[in-house]
Amino acid sequence: MLAIRAARLFDGTRTTKNPIVYVESGTVVGVAHGASPADTEVLDLGDATLLPGLVDAHTHLVFDASDDAVGRLRSVSDDDLLAGARVAAGRALRAGITTVRDLGDRGYVARRLRAELDRSPESGPLVLSAGPPLTSPRGHCWWLGGEVSGEAAIRAAVADHAAHGVDVIKVLATGGEITLGTKPYLPQFTPAELAAAADEAHRHGLPVAAHAHSAGAIAAAVDAGFDTIEHGSFLTEDGAAADDAVIAKLAASRSVVSATLGYLPGRPVAPRTAAISATLTAIFTRQRAAGVRMIVTSDAGIDPSKPHDVLPYAAEMFLLFGDGPEAALRAVTADAAAACGVGATKGRVAAGYDADLLVVTGDPTTDITALREVQAVFRSGVRVR
Ligand SMILES: [Zn+2]
Incomplete structure (x- = not known):
């Protein structure tokens, strides 16, 4: 049994003081407050805050965050992509991100990585994966291998993804910034095609995520029953504009x-994003x-x-939208886990939850920047930092 004490606990929904979290066999078995029991050795982390490991519900482990991430991806083998994904996953884990949802790879590379990490969880986060995202012929990210059109073919593609063991279906409902010849404000599928994708995903027990930049595609994805609307940015041909309806x-x-x-900070941001950030x-x-409802990814x-x-x-950016630090923390823990369909095991510190824990120096419930002051990370009950 491992017992961890800190000055504060943010458990995924609320904050309490002087917690002791008990961990056994990779699971949180209890949370107490107050004095330590005399018969148990306690790891005391001092003026620190214990939180659930963070959940990033929208990542791409096969992109290497270089200034030509797409070009590199298109020039290397799937095995090279897997090697890069391993490094990316390790970097996420060291920052306390203990669950990632990969929303678009090639060759089910992220699924392969998940299989590896399930055998050695201390090497990386839990990797939920979508496989190649469904896109229209020569549509956004077509080079990931997910081109499809027509309701019957879409249902068949969803079934094939499910057979590969994916955790979520990703549909590119609009074009995107990083694919030449596509436009983020233009739809790629009809409402009937989106409805077929969502229905088939749910028939296989999978959540379904829509990459949707435009108001029209956001509305169509909501009508189709998509679980998450990725980006949700209301882009238009010449910028962005909210649509109240x-x-x-x-x-x-x-x-x-x-x-x-x-x-x-200090890295160049895509020019279009910078121009319309306000x-x-x-x-x-x-x-x-x-x-x-909003999560932060x-x-x-x-x-x-x-x-x-x-x-x-x-x-930190979430605070710009009018919410306080605790709401931001929920949006990267409990709410993000629930949106990914893993809310029963991830995103909270409570008895029965996986012991994926982040410990930061200071108090992120009042100063969100403390989330970057990582003091310790536990994955499946094992201290990895
Ligand atoms: Zn993406």
Whole structure:
């Protein structure tokens, strides 16, 4: 039995003082407060805060966060991608990110990595994976291998992904910034095709995630029953603009917006993103004020401003939308775990949950930047930092 004491515990929903967390065989077996029992040796971490390991629900382990992540991906083998994904996963774990959801790889590389890490969890986070994202012919990220069109072919592709053991189905409902010839404000699938993808995913017991930048695609994905709306940025041909009717539809639905935030300071940010960042902040603020459910994710790997441990910076950006630090912490722990379908084992510190723990110096419940002051990380009950 391992007993860990700290000044504070943020358990995924609320904060308490002077906790002792008991861990046995990779699982949290109890949480107590107050004096230590005389017969148990306690690891005392001092003026620190214990939290659930962070959950990054939107990453790409096969992108290397270089300034030509796509070009490199297209020039190397799947085995090389797996080697890079291993490094990326290790970097995430050292920052306290103990669960990642990979929303687009090639050749089911992230699924292969998960199989490796399930045998040695101390080497990386739990890797949930989507496999190659479904896209239209020559659509966004077509070079990942997920081109498909028509409802029957989409259902067959979802079934094939399920047979490969994926944890989520990812559909590219609009084009994206990083694929020549596609536009983030244009749809790639019809509403009927989106509905077929969501229905088939749910038939296989899988959550379904829509990459959706435009108001039209966001609305279609909500109508189709998508569990998460990735980006949710309301991009238009010449910038971005909130659509209050679509925001009201989002707020009334059970779909969760996965806001891909976070940039490492001092690295170049994509020019288009920089130009509209104030507009995007206003759009996400409007969504929060309307009651849209939102989690904080990173899109890690796609460029140098987004290394695979950037998530704490994303949590900081969430404060720009009007919420306090505890809401930001929920958005990278309990709420993110629930959105990924692993809310029964990840994202909380409570009896019965996996002992994936982050310990930071200071108090992130009042100063979110403390999330970067990593003091210890436990994965499956094993201290890895
Ligand atoms: Zn992405």
